[in-house]
Amino acid sequence: MIEEYVVNSIRIVATVFLAEFLLRFYLCVVEYLYYSRYYQPENRVTTILRRAYSLNNVSKHLLLAFLVLGIGISISDNSCAVFPTVDFLSQIPLYWGLRTIHRSTLTDLHRLRDPHGLDYPTGMASSLFYGCLIHSLPGLKNRMTVYEDQNNITFGLNRLIILIPDEKPDDGVLERDFDEQATPLKTIVERAGVDRTFQHSVYRMNRRINDKIYYFALELPAPMFSFSDAMQSSTSGTWQMKQFKREIWMRFHEHLDELIKSCPQTRNKVDLIIYKSCDVEGNPVDISELLISHMKKTTKLFKN
Structure with missing residues:
Protein backbone atom coordinates (compact mmCIF):
# COMPACT_ATOMS: atom_id res chain seq x y z
CA MET A 1 0.00 0.00 0.00
CA ILE A 2 2.73 2.43 0.99
CA GLU A 3 4.91 1.36 -1.92
CA GLU A 4 2.05 1.93 -4.37
CA TYR A 5 1.47 5.39 -2.88
CA VAL A 6 5.17 6.28 -3.22
CA VAL A 7 5.34 5.00 -6.82
CA ASN A 8 2.21 6.94 -7.82
CA SER A 9 3.57 10.05 -6.14
CA ILE A 10 6.80 9.76 -8.14
CA ARG A 11 4.80 9.29 -11.33
CA ILE A 12 2.71 12.37 -10.54
CA VAL A 13 5.80 14.46 -9.87
CA ALA A 14 7.44 13.18 -13.06
CA THR A 15 4.30 14.00 -15.04
CA VAL A 16 4.15 17.50 -13.57
CA PHE A 17 7.79 18.21 -14.34
CA LEU A 18 7.39 16.84 -17.88
CA ALA A 19 4.32 19.02 -18.42
CA GLU A 20 6.21 21.99 -17.05
CA PHE A 21 9.19 21.25 -19.28
CA LEU A 22 7.00 21.14 -22.40
CA LEU A 23 5.12 24.30 -21.44
CA ARG A 24 8.35 26.20 -20.78
CA PHE A 25 9.73 25.03 -24.12
CA TYR A 26 6.63 26.48 -25.79
CA LEU A 27 7.19 29.75 -23.93
CA CYS A 28 10.81 29.76 -25.13
CA VAL A 29 9.63 29.52 -28.73
CA VAL A 30 7.14 32.36 -28.21
CA GLU A 31 9.80 34.48 -26.53
CA TYR A 32 12.25 33.89 -29.36
CA LEU A 33 9.74 34.62 -32.11
CA TYR A 34 8.00 37.68 -30.66
CA TYR A 35 10.36 39.24 -28.08
CA SER A 36 13.83 38.75 -29.56
CA ARG A 37 14.50 42.50 -29.48
CA TYR A 38 14.70 42.34 -25.67
CA TYR A 39 17.85 40.20 -25.88
CA GLN A 40 21.38 40.66 -27.17
CA PRO A 41 21.82 38.62 -30.40
CA GLU A 42 24.99 36.83 -29.24
CA ASN A 43 23.36 35.22 -26.17
CA ARG A 44 19.67 35.35 -27.02
CA VAL A 45 18.98 31.60 -27.00
CA THR A 46 21.00 30.79 -23.88
CA THR A 47 19.41 33.67 -21.94
CA ILE A 48 15.89 32.60 -22.89
CA LEU A 49 16.58 28.97 -21.95
CA ARG A 50 18.21 29.95 -18.67
CA ARG A 51 15.25 32.12 -17.73
CA ALA A 52 12.67 29.58 -18.84
CA TYR A 53 14.13 26.63 -16.97
CA SER A 54 15.12 28.36 -13.74
CA LEU A 55 13.68 26.82 -10.58
CA ASN A 56 13.27 28.15 -7.08
CA ASN A 57 14.96 26.34 -4.21
CA VAL A 58 11.82 24.50 -3.12
CA SER A 59 11.32 23.06 -6.62
CA LYS A 60 14.99 22.08 -6.86
CA HIS A 61 14.89 20.22 -3.55
CA LEU A 62 11.62 18.52 -4.44
CA LEU A 63 12.94 17.37 -7.79
CA LEU A 64 16.18 16.12 -6.26
CA ALA A 65 14.35 14.19 -3.53
CA PHE A 66 12.05 12.44 -5.99
CA LEU A 67 14.92 11.69 -8.38
CA VAL A 68 16.86 9.98 -5.61
CA LEU A 69 13.73 8.12 -4.46
CA GLY A 70 12.82 7.12 -8.02
CA ILE A 71 16.31 5.87 -8.81
CA GLY A 72 16.34 3.88 -5.57
CA ILE A 73 13.03 2.18 -6.36
CA SER A 74 14.08 1.50 -9.98
CA ILE A 75 17.29 -0.17 -8.89
CA SER A 76 15.69 -2.30 -6.19
CA ASP A 77 12.50 -3.19 -8.04
CA ASN A 78 11.70 -2.39 -11.65
CA SER A 79 13.36 0.25 -13.80
CA CYS A 80 10.01 1.14 -15.38
CA ALA A 81 8.00 1.18 -12.17
CA VAL A 82 8.29 4.91 -11.60
CA PHE A 83 7.84 6.09 -15.19
CA PRO A 84 4.51 7.85 -15.86
CA THR A 85 2.02 5.63 -17.61
CA VAL A 86 -0.33 6.71 -20.42
CA ASP A 87 -3.02 7.40 -17.83
CA PHE A 88 -0.76 9.92 -16.14
CA LEU A 89 0.55 11.46 -19.36
CA SER A 90 -2.98 12.03 -20.62
CA GLN A 91 -3.52 14.43 -17.70
CA ILE A 92 -0.86 16.87 -18.94
CA PRO A 93 -3.35 19.10 -20.83
CA LEU A 94 -5.45 19.24 -17.66
CA TYR A 95 -2.38 20.40 -15.74
CA TRP A 96 -1.79 23.14 -18.30
CA GLY A 97 -5.37 24.28 -17.92
CA LEU A 98 -5.23 24.33 -14.11
CA ARG A 99 -1.71 25.75 -13.84
CA THR A 100 -2.84 29.28 -13.04
CA ILE A 101 -5.57 28.30 -10.59
CA HIS A 102 -3.33 29.36 -7.70
CA ARG A 103 -3.37 32.98 -8.93
CA SER A 104 -5.56 35.37 -6.97
CA THR A 105 -5.58 39.00 -5.92
CA LEU A 106 -3.85 37.98 -2.69
CA THR A 107 -1.03 36.16 -4.50
CA ASP A 108 -0.54 39.25 -6.65
CA LEU A 109 -0.17 41.24 -3.43
CA HIS A 110 2.42 38.78 -2.14
CA ARG A 111 4.41 39.26 -5.33
CA LEU A 112 4.15 43.03 -4.89
CA ARG A 113 5.58 42.69 -1.37
CA ASP A 114 8.43 40.38 -2.36
CA PRO A 115 11.88 42.06 -2.28
CA HIS A 116 12.64 41.58 -5.98
CA GLY A 117 12.93 45.30 -6.79
CA LEU A 118 10.83 45.03 -9.96
CA ASP A 119 7.64 46.54 -8.62
Whole structure:
Protein backbone atom coordinates (compact mmCIF):
# COMPACT_ATOMS: atom_id res chain seq x y z
CA MET A 1 0.00 0.00 0.00
CA ILE A 2 2.73 2.43 0.99
CA GLU A 3 4.91 1.36 -1.92
CA GLU A 4 2.05 1.93 -4.37
CA TYR A 5 1.47 5.39 -2.88
CA VAL A 6 5.17 6.28 -3.22
CA VAL A 7 5.34 5.00 -6.82
CA ASN A 8 2.21 6.94 -7.82
CA SER A 9 3.57 10.05 -6.14
CA ILE A 10 6.80 9.76 -8.14
CA ARG A 11 4.80 9.29 -11.33
CA ILE A 12 2.71 12.37 -10.54
CA VAL A 13 5.80 14.46 -9.87
CA ALA A 14 7.44 13.18 -13.06
CA THR A 15 4.30 14.00 -15.04
CA VAL A 16 4.15 17.50 -13.57
CA PHE A 17 7.79 18.21 -14.34
CA LEU A 18 7.39 16.84 -17.88
CA ALA A 19 4.32 19.02 -18.42
CA GLU A 20 6.21 21.99 -17.05
CA PHE A 21 9.19 21.25 -19.28
CA LEU A 22 7.00 21.14 -22.40
CA LEU A 23 5.12 24.30 -21.44
CA ARG A 24 8.35 26.20 -20.78
CA PHE A 25 9.73 25.03 -24.12
CA TYR A 26 6.63 26.48 -25.79
CA LEU A 27 7.19 29.75 -23.93
CA CYS A 28 10.81 29.76 -25.13
CA VAL A 29 9.63 29.52 -28.73
CA VAL A 30 7.14 32.36 -28.21
CA GLU A 31 9.80 34.48 -26.53
CA TYR A 32 12.25 33.89 -29.36
CA LEU A 33 9.74 34.62 -32.11
CA TYR A 34 8.00 37.68 -30.66
CA TYR A 35 10.36 39.24 -28.08
CA SER A 36 13.83 38.75 -29.56
CA ARG A 37 14.50 42.50 -29.48
CA TYR A 38 14.70 42.34 -25.67
CA TYR A 39 17.85 40.20 -25.88
CA GLN A 40 21.38 40.66 -27.17
CA PRO A 41 21.82 38.62 -30.40
CA GLU A 42 24.99 36.83 -29.24
CA ASN A 43 23.36 35.22 -26.17
CA ARG A 44 19.67 35.35 -27.02
CA VAL A 45 18.98 31.60 -27.00
CA THR A 46 21.00 30.79 -23.88
CA THR A 47 19.41 33.67 -21.94
CA ILE A 48 15.89 32.60 -22.89
CA LEU A 49 16.58 28.97 -21.95
CA ARG A 50 18.21 29.95 -18.67
CA ARG A 51 15.25 32.12 -17.73
CA ALA A 52 12.67 29.58 -18.84
CA TYR A 53 14.13 26.63 -16.97
CA SER A 54 15.12 28.36 -13.74
CA LEU A 55 13.68 26.82 -10.58
CA ASN A 56 13.27 28.15 -7.08
CA ASN A 57 14.96 26.34 -4.21
CA VAL A 58 11.82 24.50 -3.12
CA SER A 59 11.32 23.06 -6.62
CA LYS A 60 14.99 22.08 -6.86
CA HIS A 61 14.89 20.22 -3.55
CA LEU A 62 11.62 18.52 -4.44
CA LEU A 63 12.94 17.37 -7.79
CA LEU A 64 16.18 16.12 -6.26
CA ALA A 65 14.35 14.19 -3.53
CA PHE A 66 12.05 12.44 -5.99
CA LEU A 67 14.92 11.69 -8.38
CA VAL A 68 16.86 9.98 -5.61
CA LEU A 69 13.73 8.12 -4.46
CA GLY A 70 12.82 7.12 -8.02
CA ILE A 71 16.31 5.87 -8.81
CA GLY A 72 16.34 3.88 -5.57
CA ILE A 73 13.03 2.18 -6.36
CA SER A 74 14.08 1.50 -9.98
CA ILE A 75 17.29 -0.17 -8.89
CA SER A 76 15.69 -2.30 -6.19
CA ASP A 77 12.50 -3.19 -8.04
CA ASN A 78 11.70 -2.39 -11.65
CA SER A 79 13.36 0.25 -13.80
CA CYS A 80 10.01 1.14 -15.38
CA ALA A 81 8.00 1.18 -12.17
CA VAL A 82 8.29 4.91 -11.60
CA PHE A 83 7.84 6.09 -15.19
CA PRO A 84 4.51 7.85 -15.86
CA THR A 85 2.02 5.63 -17.61
CA VAL A 86 -0.33 6.71 -20.42
CA ASP A 87 -3.02 7.40 -17.83
CA PHE A 88 -0.76 9.92 -16.14
CA LEU A 89 0.55 11.46 -19.36
CA SER A 90 -2.98 12.03 -20.62
CA GLN A 91 -3.52 14.43 -17.70
CA ILE A 92 -0.86 16.87 -18.94
CA PRO A 93 -3.35 19.10 -20.83
CA LEU A 94 -5.45 19.24 -17.66
CA TYR A 95 -2.38 20.40 -15.74
CA TRP A 96 -1.79 23.14 -18.30
CA GLY A 97 -5.37 24.28 -17.92
CA LEU A 98 -5.23 24.33 -14.11
CA ARG A 99 -1.71 25.75 -13.84
CA THR A 100 -2.84 29.28 -13.04
CA ILE A 101 -5.57 28.30 -10.59
CA HIS A 102 -3.33 29.36 -7.70
CA ARG A 103 -3.37 32.98 -8.93
CA SER A 104 -5.56 35.37 -6.97
CA THR A 105 -5.58 39.00 -5.92
CA LEU A 106 -3.85 37.98 -2.69
CA THR A 107 -1.03 36.16 -4.50
CA ASP A 108 -0.54 39.25 -6.65
CA LEU A 109 -0.17 41.24 -3.43
CA HIS A 110 2.42 38.78 -2.14
CA ARG A 111 4.41 39.26 -5.33
CA LEU A 112 4.15 43.03 -4.89
CA ARG A 113 5.58 42.69 -1.37
CA ASP A 114 8.43 40.38 -2.36
CA PRO A 115 11.88 42.06 -2.28
CA HIS A 116 12.64 41.58 -5.98
CA GLY A 117 12.93 45.30 -6.79
CA LEU A 118 10.83 45.03 -9.96
CA ASP A 119 7.64 46.54 -8.62
CA TYR A 120 6.30 50.05 -9.13
CA PRO A 121 6.55 51.34 -5.52
CA THR A 122 10.14 50.12 -5.11
CA GLY A 123 11.01 51.87 -8.36
CA MET A 124 9.44 55.12 -7.13
CA ALA A 125 11.29 54.93 -3.82
CA SER A 126 14.62 54.15 -5.49
CA SER A 127 14.15 57.01 -7.95
CA LEU A 128 13.49 59.51 -5.14
CA PHE A 129 16.35 58.23 -3.00
CA TYR A 130 19.08 57.90 -5.62
CA GLY A 131 17.87 60.82 -7.72
CA CYS A 132 17.57 63.33 -4.89
CA LEU A 133 17.86 62.37 -1.22
CA ILE A 134 21.26 60.74 -1.34
CA HIS A 135 22.61 64.02 -2.74
CA SER A 136 20.62 66.53 -0.67
CA LEU A 137 20.72 64.92 2.78
CA PRO A 138 24.47 64.71 3.58
CA GLY A 139 25.31 67.78 5.63
CA LEU A 140 21.63 68.71 5.93
CA LYS A 141 21.73 69.49 9.66
CA ASN A 142 24.66 71.87 9.23
CA ARG A 143 22.86 73.67 6.40
CA MET A 144 19.75 73.94 8.54
CA THR A 145 21.84 75.57 11.31
CA VAL A 146 23.24 78.07 8.82
CA TYR A 147 19.75 78.70 7.47
CA GLU A 148 18.48 79.43 11.00
CA ASP A 149 21.30 81.93 11.63
CA GLN A 150 20.86 83.67 8.29
CA ASN A 151 17.07 83.98 8.53
CA ASN A 152 16.71 84.33 12.32
CA ILE A 153 14.27 81.41 12.56
CA THR A 154 14.13 78.08 14.41
CA PHE A 155 13.39 74.70 12.90
CA GLY A 156 11.00 72.55 14.89
CA LEU A 157 12.92 69.45 13.84
CA ASN A 158 16.49 69.34 12.58
CA ARG A 159 15.68 66.95 9.75
CA LEU A 160 13.62 66.70 6.59
CA ILE A 161 9.97 65.71 7.04
CA ILE A 162 8.44 63.70 4.19
CA LEU A 163 4.67 63.29 4.45
CA ILE A 164 3.10 60.25 2.81
CA PRO A 165 -0.73 60.39 2.71
CA ASP A 166 -2.75 57.20 2.38
CA GLU A 167 -4.74 58.68 -0.51
CA LYS A 168 -4.09 60.94 -3.48
CA PRO A 169 -1.73 63.73 -2.34
CA ASP A 170 -3.19 67.22 -2.25
CA ASP A 171 -1.04 69.95 -3.81
CA GLY A 172 -2.46 72.61 -1.51
CA VAL A 173 -2.46 70.79 1.81
CA LEU A 174 0.78 72.40 3.03
CA GLU A 175 -0.17 75.91 1.97
CA ARG A 176 -3.54 75.48 3.71
CA ASP A 177 -2.14 74.38 7.08
CA PHE A 178 0.91 76.67 7.23
CA ASP A 179 1.26 80.44 7.19
CA GLU A 180 3.78 80.73 4.41
CA GLN A 181 6.37 78.97 2.31
CA ALA A 182 9.80 80.38 3.07
CA THR A 183 12.98 80.32 0.99
CA PRO A 184 13.82 76.71 0.09
CA LEU A 185 16.68 74.90 1.73
CA LYS A 186 19.13 74.37 -1.14
CA THR A 187 21.97 71.96 -1.79
CA ILE A 188 24.32 72.31 -4.78
CA VAL A 189 26.06 69.13 -5.91
CA GLU A 190 28.42 68.66 -8.84
CA ARG A 191 27.43 65.73 -11.02
CA ALA A 192 29.20 64.90 -14.29
CA GLY A 193 30.86 68.31 -14.25
CA VAL A 194 27.57 70.17 -13.88
CA ASP A 195 26.29 71.90 -10.73
CA ARG A 196 22.85 70.54 -9.84
CA THR A 197 20.62 72.21 -7.27
CA PHE A 198 18.48 70.12 -4.93
CA GLN A 199 16.07 71.94 -2.69
CA HIS A 200 13.56 71.16 0.05
CA SER A 201 10.60 73.37 0.84
CA VAL A 202 10.51 75.26 4.16
CA TYR A 203 7.20 76.22 5.82
CA ARG A 204 6.30 78.33 8.84
CA MET A 205 3.76 76.82 11.22
CA ASN A 206 0.52 78.76 11.57
CA ARG A 207 0.49 78.61 15.37
CA ARG A 208 2.85 79.17 18.28
CA ILE A 209 4.32 76.38 20.39
CA ASN A 210 5.46 77.49 23.84
CA ASP A 211 5.05 81.06 22.55
CA LYS A 212 7.45 80.41 19.67
CA ILE A 213 7.04 80.14 15.90
CA TYR A 214 8.73 77.15 14.27
CA TYR A 215 9.71 76.33 10.70
CA PHE A 216 9.93 72.92 9.05
CA ALA A 217 11.76 71.44 6.08
CA LEU A 218 8.70 69.72 4.76
CA GLU A 219 7.46 68.16 1.55
CA LEU A 220 5.28 65.59 -0.11
CA PRO A 221 7.20 63.04 -2.24
CA ALA A 222 7.09 63.96 -5.93
CA PRO A 223 6.75 60.32 -7.15
CA MET A 224 3.36 60.11 -5.43
CA PHE A 225 2.04 62.91 -7.61
CA SER A 226 3.37 61.13 -10.69
CA PHE A 227 1.68 57.93 -9.56
CA SER A 228 -1.62 59.72 -8.99
CA ASP A 229 -1.40 61.20 -12.48
CA ALA A 230 -0.60 57.78 -13.94
CA MET A 231 -3.72 56.30 -12.36
CA GLN A 232 -5.83 58.81 -14.30
CA SER A 233 -4.38 57.58 -17.58
CA SER A 234 -6.31 55.02 -19.63
CA THR A 235 -2.99 53.41 -20.56
CA SER A 236 -1.13 53.38 -17.24
CA GLY A 237 -4.06 53.37 -14.82
CA THR A 238 -4.72 49.64 -14.67
CA TRP A 239 -7.32 48.18 -12.34
CA GLN A 240 -4.52 46.55 -10.35
CA MET A 241 -2.90 49.93 -9.67
CA LYS A 242 -6.21 51.38 -8.56
CA GLN A 243 -7.16 48.41 -6.40
CA PHE A 244 -3.72 48.11 -4.79
CA LYS A 245 -3.21 51.85 -4.33
CA ARG A 246 -2.84 51.65 -0.57
CA GLU A 247 -0.49 48.68 -0.88
CA ILE A 248 1.64 50.70 -3.30
CA TRP A 249 1.71 53.65 -0.86
CA MET A 250 2.77 51.33 1.96
CA ARG A 251 5.41 49.52 -0.09
CA PHE A 252 6.79 52.89 -1.26
CA HIS A 253 7.06 54.03 2.36
CA GLU A 254 8.68 50.78 3.52
CA HIS A 255 11.30 50.67 0.79
CA LEU A 256 12.16 54.36 1.06
CA ASP A 257 12.57 53.92 4.81
CA GLU A 258 14.85 50.91 4.23
CA LEU A 259 17.01 52.87 1.79
CA ILE A 260 17.34 55.87 4.10
CA LYS A 261 18.20 53.81 7.17
CA SER A 262 20.67 51.56 5.35
CA CYS A 263 22.81 54.47 4.10
CA PRO A 264 25.08 56.27 6.65
CA GLN A 265 24.85 59.48 4.60
CA THR A 266 21.07 59.70 5.00
CA ARG A 267 20.38 57.87 8.27
CA ASN A 268 18.69 60.03 10.97
CA LYS A 269 18.22 62.92 8.57
CA VAL A 270 14.64 62.20 7.51
CA ASP A 271 11.35 61.48 9.26
CA LEU A 272 8.86 59.65 7.06
CA ILE A 273 5.32 60.21 8.30
CA ILE A 274 2.55 58.16 6.71
CA TYR A 275 -0.87 59.44 7.72
CA LYS A 276 -4.57 59.32 6.97
CA SER A 277 -5.60 62.21 4.73
CA CYS A 278 -9.02 62.57 6.40
CA ASP A 279 -10.41 62.00 9.87
CA VAL A 280 -13.38 59.75 10.68
CA GLU A 281 -15.79 62.52 9.66
CA GLY A 282 -14.15 62.99 6.29
CA ASN A 283 -12.46 66.30 7.12
CA PRO A 284 -8.89 66.91 5.90
CA VAL A 285 -6.28 66.25 8.58
CA ASP A 286 -4.49 69.34 9.91
CA ILE A 287 -0.81 68.82 9.02
CA SER A 288 0.33 71.24 11.71
CA GLU A 289 -1.43 69.12 14.37
CA LEU A 290 0.26 66.08 12.87
CA LEU A 291 3.67 67.72 13.22
CA ILE A 292 3.00 68.87 16.78
CA SER A 293 2.12 65.32 17.73
CA HIS A 294 5.30 64.10 16.01
CA MET A 295 7.40 66.69 17.85
CA LYS A 296 6.03 65.50 21.18
CA LYS A 297 7.29 62.01 20.40
CA THR A 298 10.71 62.94 19.06
CA THR A 299 11.88 66.01 21.01
CA LYS A 300 12.07 67.26 24.60
CA LEU A 301 10.21 70.41 23.66
CA PHE A 302 7.08 69.52 25.59
CA LYS A 303 8.70 67.73 28.51
CA ASN A 304 8.96 69.37 31.89
